[in-house]
Amino acid sequence: NISLSNSIKDFQLGLSYTVKTRRPTYQQLSNNVVYANRFTYQSGNPLLRHETIHNVGFMGVWKFMQLTLDYNDRRDAIIYSGKQMEHNPAITLIAFQNFHSLKSVSIFLSFAPKFGIWNPQLGMGIDKQWMELNTSYNTLTMNKPMYLCSFNNTFNFGKGWIGSSAMILQTKGDWENCTETKNIFYTNISLSKSFFDGKISFKLSGSDLFHGKKSGNRLYFDQTTTHQIMEYNSRKITMTLRYNFNYTKSKYKGTGAANNEIQRL
Numbered sequence: 001n002i003s004l005s006n007s008i009k010d011f012q013l014g015l016s017y018t019v020k021t022r023r024p025t026y027q028q029l030s031n032n033v034v035y036a037n038r039f040t041y042q043s044g045n046p047l048l049r050h051e052t053i054h055n056v057g058f059m060g061v062w063k064f065m066q067l068t069l070d071y072n073d074r075r076d077a078i079i080y081s082g083k084q085m086e087h088n089p090a091i092t093l094i095a096f097q098n099f100h101s102l103k104s105v106s107i108f109l110s111f112a113p114k115f116g117i118w119n120p121q122l123g124m125g126i127d128k129q130w131m132e133l134n135t136s137y138n139t140l141t142m143n144k145p146m147y148l149c150s151f152n153n154t155f156n157f158g159k160g161w162i163g164s165s166a167m168i169l170q171t172k173g174d175w176e177n178c179t180e181t182k183n184i185f186y187t188n189i190s191l192s193k194s195f196f197d198g199k200i201s202f203k204l205s206g207s208d209l210f211h212g213k214k215s216g217n218r219l220y221f222d223q224t225t226t227h228q229i230m231e232y233n234s235r236k237i238t239m240t241l242r243y244n245f246n247y248t249k250s251k252y253k254g255t256g257a258a259n260n261e262i263q264r265l
Contacts (some may be wrong), residue, residue, distance in 0.1 A: 012061040022051040024078055034096075040226070041085070045096045049076050064113040069147050070106045077102040079176045082221030092224045102176065104129035108148070121152040133177050136223045144241045146173030146180065160194040181216035181227070186234070208234040 003016035030044035079099035108125035128145035145208040155163040170184040190205035
């Protein structure tokens with residue numbers, strides 16, 4: 001990692017170059033075959049190579065506004081793949097493969113001003129990749145960008161009362177060898193209250209109020225295409241009452257160096 005930062009009056013600027021190694025998970029390396037349906041099996045690929053990610057990032061901050069730009073080049077990117085079974089070409093075996101290079105750029109602009117008890121956060125961004133996927137029937141250009149928008153609000157009413165709302169929008173677009181075929185939009189709200197210096201807390205929340213958390217994707221393989229529609233039972237209301245035993249305002253919790261590998265396993 002190499003980074004440079006500077007400030008010019010009210011502007012804070014940062015530029016960085018990072019190289020990371022992403023190793024395949026044990027599930028991605030497994031050669032066990034899982035039955036999905038009579039036309040689809042799923043498996044891993046023991047021959048996967050690790051993925052190397054080159055990132056160039058820029059960040060600019062002015063008062064309550066922040067702009068971030070990221071350019072990524074994923075060498076030997078790990079993506080889904082599909083091929084026909086030798087004994088029965090009607091069955092597609094979905095696994096993983098290394099794609100030589102997958103380039104993408106993301107731009108995100110956020111605003112976080114404060115007006116008395118109201119703290120709004122508005123964010124707008126775009127994710128775009130450059131990918132040409134060679135298949136048996138043609139070459140697919142998968143460069144359609146995805147647009148992102150979030151609008152979060154926090155209200156501090158005083159005396160332990162906190163209200164919040166979050167609205168998220170993600171449009172259709174391409175990512176890896178997958179096309180998102182539905183716009184995703186959902187809204188969450190909550191109201192919480194703490195008592196006795198935080199020992200007791202109460203929270204009432206509503207999730208996905210307009211039932212917009214639906215998604216669809218179309219995966220492209222060498223000879224086949226799969227289309228999946230997902231509708232979630234995500235609209236709900238939750239009430240939580242919490243009591244903290246042996247409550248302290250500050251407590252250090254250490255983390256072990258092996259946590260990443262344990263999670264990977």
